[in-house]
Amino acid sequence: xxxxxxxxxxxxxxxxxxxxxxxxxxxxxxxxxxxxxxxxxxxxxxxxxxxxxxxxxxxxxxxxxxxxxxxxxxxxxxxxxxxxxxxxxxxxxxxxxxxxxxxxxxxxxxxxxxxxxxxxxxxxxxxxxxxxxxxxxxxxxxxxxxxxxxxxxxxxxxxxxxxxxxxxxxxxxxxxxxxxxxxxxxxxxxxxxxxxxxxxxxxxxxxxxxxxxxxxxxxxxxxxxxxxxxxxxxxxxxxxxxxxxxxxxxxxxxxxxxxxxxxxxxxxxxxxxxxxxxxxxxxxxxxxxxxxxxxxxxxxxxxxxxxxxxxxxxxxxxxxxxxxxxxxxxxxxxxxxxxxxxxxxxxxxxxxxxxxxxxxxxxxxxxxxxxxxxxxxxxxxx
Amino acid sequence: xxxxxxxxxxxxxxxxxxxxxxxxxxxxxxxxxxxxxxxxxxxxxxxxxxxxxxxxxxxxxxxxxxxxxxxxxxxxxxxxxxxxxxxxxxxxxxxxxxxxxxxxxxxxxxxxxxxxxxxxxxxxxxxxxxxxxxxxxxxxxxxxxxxxxxxxxxxxxxxxxxxxxxxxxxxxxxxxxxxxxxxxxxxxxxxxxxxxxxxxxxxxxxxxxxxxxxxxxxxxxxxxxxxxxxxxxxxxxxxxxxxxxxxxxxxxxxxxxxxxxxxxxxxxxxxxxxxxxxxxxxxxxxxxxxxxxxxxxxxxxxxxxxxxxxxxxxxxxxxxxxxxxxxxxxxxxxxxxxxxxxxxxxxxxxxxxxxxxxxxxxxxxxxxxxxxxxxxxxxxxx
Numbered sequence: 136x137x138x139x140x141x142x143x144x145x146x147x148x149x150x151x152x153x154x155x156x157x158x159x160x161x162x163x164x165x166x167x168x169x170x171x172x173x174x175x176x177x178x179x180x181x182x183x184x185x186x187x188x189x190x191x192x193x194x195x196x197x198x199x200x201x202x203x204x205x206x207x208x209x210x211x212x213x214x215x216x217x218x219x220x221x222x223x224x225x226x227x228x229x230x231x232x233x234x235x236x237x238x239x240x241x242x243x244x245x246x247x248x249x250x251x252x253x254x255x256x257x258x259x260x261x262x263x264x265x266x267x268x269x270x271x272x273x274x275x276x277x278x279x280x281x282x283x284x285x286x287x288x289x290x291x292x293x294x295x296x297x298x299x300x301x302x303x304x305x306x307x308x309x310x311x312x313x314x315x316x317x318x319x320x321x322x323x324x325x326x327x328x329x330x331x332x333x334x335x336x337x338x339x340x341x342x343x344x345x346x347x348x349x350x351x352x353x354x355x356x357x358x359x360x361x362x363x364x365x366x367x368x369x370x371x372x373x374x375x376x377x378x379x380x381x382x383x384x385x386x387x388x389x390x391x392x393x394x395x396x397x398x399x400x401x402x403x404x405x406x407x408x409x410x411x412x413x414x415x416x417x418x419x420x421x422x423x424x425x426x427x428x429x430x431x432x433x434x435x436x437x438x439x440x441x442x443x444x445x446x447x448x449x450x451x452x453x454x455x456x457x458x459x460x461x462x463x464x465x466x467x468x469x470x471x472x473x474x475x476x477x478x479x480x481x482x483x484x485x486x487x488x489x490x491x492x493x494x495x496x497x498x499x500x501x502x503x504x505x506x507x508x509x510x511x512x513x514x515x516x517x
Numbered sequence: 518x519x520x521x522x523x524x525x526x527x528x529x530x531x532x533x534x535x536x537x538x539x540x541x542x543x544x545x546x547x548x549x550x551x552x553x554x555x556x557x558x559x560x561x562x563x564x565x566x567x568x569x570x571x572x573x574x575x576x577x578x579x580x581x582x583x584x585x586x587x588x589x590x591x592x593x594x595x596x597x598x599x600x601x602x603x604x605x606x607x608x609x610x611x612x613x614x615x616x617x618x619x620x621x622x623x624x625x626x627x628x629x630x631x632x633x634x635x636x637x638x639x640x641x642x643x644x645x646x647x648x649x650x651x652x653x654x655x656x657x658x659x660x661x662x663x664x665x666x667x668x669x670x671x672x673x674x675x676x677x678x679x680x681x682x683x684x685x686x687x688x689x690x691x692x693x694x695x696x697x698x699x700x701x702x703x704x705x706x707x708x709x710x711x712x713x714x715x716x717x718x719x720x721x722x723x724x725x726x727x728x729x730x731x732x733x734x735x736x737x738x739x740x741x742x743x744x745x746x747x748x749x750x751x752x753x754x755x756x757x758x759x760x761x762x763x764x765x766x767x768x769x770x771x772x773x774x775x776x777x778x779x780x781x782x783x784x785x786x787x788x789x790x791x792x793x794x795x796x797x798x799x800x801x802x803x804x805x806x807x808x809x810x811x812x813x814x815x816x817x818x819x820x821x822x823x824x825x826x827x828x829x830x831x832x833x834x835x836x837x838x839x840x841x842x843x844x845x846x847x848x849x850x851x852x853x854x855x856x857x858x859x860x861x862x863x864x865x866x867x868x869x870x871x872x873x874x875x876x877x878x879x880x881x882x883x884x885x886x887x888x889x890x891x892x893x894x895x896x897x898x899x
Contacts, residue, residue, distance in 0.1 A: 189570050189571060192643070193644055195599040198890045208755055208756060208771070208772070259570075262575055266573065374580040376580075381584070390580075507577060
């Protein structure tokens, strides 16, 4: 098995890209990544995307995008694992390079959510959850997360405002990221007075509907020593029941625990050895649960990390360092690639005012379906 | 890179499974495959599926199915490449085993098309084609194939009835396959009087809307010598433009040529060394084009192979030996797995009255989007 490195990165700003279609968005991430890597072709393309069939009437993104970026003929496949699609696409690209089958692989996450009308995005996002057992009963995806947040507040005696720190941190960090959607810092007062979406999740607890694309170029370490930006030290996927009611304990993300344990074992580090953690803060409750499942906080203590400032750029474990899902934005199938791309930026000292000083090991964790699929990657500086 | 073998197979009958949901169908293919392989667990599951988001309101099939078959926790990801999704899922499973990352991998193709209402399946299948450039102009997927067939008939001066042999062969072979949807042999007269779908494609030129699931268990050759059923000699993916009008020549499937050439090189065989060929006869025109692009016939001569009987069980290159897409059925995301499973049946002498005598090398070719993604696998007897 070969060691895999990242040799190029590219991204579009996360925003409402009304003037660009799916293939244009992907193009605008892939082209700069190829220039960054100094390559003119690639052996394969793995595309992470969740919603294009439902929102844009377009499946089959692998061949579509390969052709549009001038790579007609190469192997190209779409990978889907709900909001974990980007991480799962990286996982597949990693397998292709590690196996020795391909030398230069593009991994692109792309999502276009804003072309949808009416409740289309709400319905499409709910396909990440169990349609027959849960969604058919009338619950939406944000509704499921609201139940988790309410339960967390009840079990641990936590008030809603205790979660404010996650959002404030994310917006503060996004202000330093030119590719982020929301670059205005927010106050606790603004958090508290935000409109309610699904009680207790308010507008400031939730990541936005948005468009974006991000791309990584992967290669084997032994062949591409010179341009390598970061090494992939671990790549791990774990799953849990889609139906939240079927889980042993809804407040413990077992797949996140399993996925990060597998990743720690592969990378031979412990959670204390991670210098920054790009976690899946699609909703602020998920930030707390991820910190707990991945070993950064005891159960029920994840939310306190927000209040205590441990998650800031200079804190014990910086999270959402370039805005996270909340403030960089969460174009669902692209998010897993943005996360890893931002870890690469941190490890190469390209994170600007959000730079975590001395960071040499970073972790990204991409989650699908409120914890049903969890993809964890650990990267190391070259 | 490790050699990969198939150690177990499982399938459901292809039919209208009104009483079973997606997860049940997948279960009914995975369980017999695991029993066949003599395993009680697996390291990972890759699911091939195209339509579940649009037709069943359910994405995220990896985790959903892993949980339902009692494998909660394992790596599980869905793979999509339109009608080539099954082949692409096998490709991904192959990478996972070849790389050394996983030892026992399940690859399951599953599709449930019959739950759809109205024109839903027609619209959903059209997401395999280029929405912005072609589908938005009003054409359906069968319409695109009808244009190809009409053009073929015009360019090569071929009458419609020349294609009858493909359908007659498929139905004759399906009669020997208890898992096939259509097990009644048909006559040329029946072919000629079949109702028109999209001129010149009639009902007997077209594969049916149906449900089904099929599963393969993969493992490394060095660890699982004893139960191995067949070796994977080649695994190759190639792509072309989704938009048929953008191709250099609509009547030559460049991706099929590229994919089979890559596969022949990996397996170190030529087309003349292939003993049977499970090709992608979603429409009879695709059978002719596949034979030509893969080196079994000169351009314009593919259709003559049907008339000449070269494609029968005892012919020069038997195709659709257990019914093909036309008569076994074409549950789109599952088809690529059914094809390879049937090659395994042939190589292990389990094809009953459809047995190709002495077959030791078989090829399966799964196509998405009228030739935009082509996945070719070559298998060898153990």
